[in-house]
Amino acid sequence: MLAVAARRLGSAVPVLLIVSLITFAMMHMIPGDPSTVIGGLSATPAQLAQIRADLGLDEPVLVQLFKWYGGLLHGDLGRSLLMGRDVVAVTLERLPVTVALSLYALVLTLVLGLVFGIVAALRQNSWIDQAAMMLAMLGISLPNFFLGLLGILIFAVHLGWLPTGGYIAFTDDPVGWLRTSTMPAVSLALLQVGLLARITRSTMLEVLRQDYIRTARAKGLPWRLVVIKHALTNALIPITTVVGIIVSLLVSGSVVTETLFSLPGMGQLLTQAVLNRDYPMVQGGLLLTTALLVLINIGVDMCYAVLDPRVRYER
Secondary structure, eight states: OHHHHHHHHHHHHHHHHHHHHHHHHHHHHSSOOHHHHHHOTTOOHHHHHHHHHHHTTTSOHHHHHHHHHHHHHTTOOOBOTTTOSBHHHHHHHHHHHHHHHHHHHHHHHHHHHHHHHHHHHHTTTSHHHHHHHHHHHHHHHSOHHHHHHHHIIIIIIISOOSOSSOOOOTTTOHHHHHHHHHHHHHHHHHHHHHHHHHHHHHHHHHHHTSHHHHHHHHTTOOHHHIIIIIIIHHHHHHHHHHHHHHHHHHHHHHHHHHHHHTOOSHHHHHHHHHHTTOHHHHHHHHHHHHHHHHHHHHHHHHHHHHHOTTOOOOO
């Protein structure tokens, strides 16, 4: 298992390098100049030129790229052009907010998506099935920013139950964390709940038609035991694949959600960095975020061998 994980990590290195190269190229193709943001509207051409020289932006693009890769080999992702701080330090400050929000949304997705999907499969073609799939389709159809705005309008403006934005860390106040994280997590999770519910329903229906399920019923096993031990266990393989995709979607979807609810996470940080042409912050932040997603995908691969002993990886 460790050898497989090490091999997966080794194959992830080219992916990270390609992502960093694409990010570097795209940032330098965006119109605008960080020196104008730092110097302001009143800066003279001489002052702007001095700022560019101090930041190393007057050097050829290939030279800047090689310097950045050179720092990357030593674990140095550079310094933010606007904040003047180390990119890794800033990212590690903001990353817990995004991770906490994504985990909260993932828990909601797993609970609601699996329950809706299993119940719909067990009550196929009933009103429960139709209602669950209608809610799932509604969740898939509505974008998370619309759900977020709707939640703010109902639960914050009209009812006053939850704040419109802001963030309180769980370690500072667990209740305050729930109040500030619930609406963002729900708006982020509803889209994925619909996806997981539909996949769970179709997978469970396929498994419930198998011969070994009928054999288990013929032996007199309780229906609840058949569903949980036999049907759900065998349906978890494709569901696990979808959950890995969902986790990636939750992390990427946090960009809009964090901006909408003013959460100090990676999504808001990268949005501000792109708008201000903060090249090192965008490059380093996306590289670390991509590394996190790669680790998640490797974890999903490792789960296959745990969930299904028949799965064997090439040694």
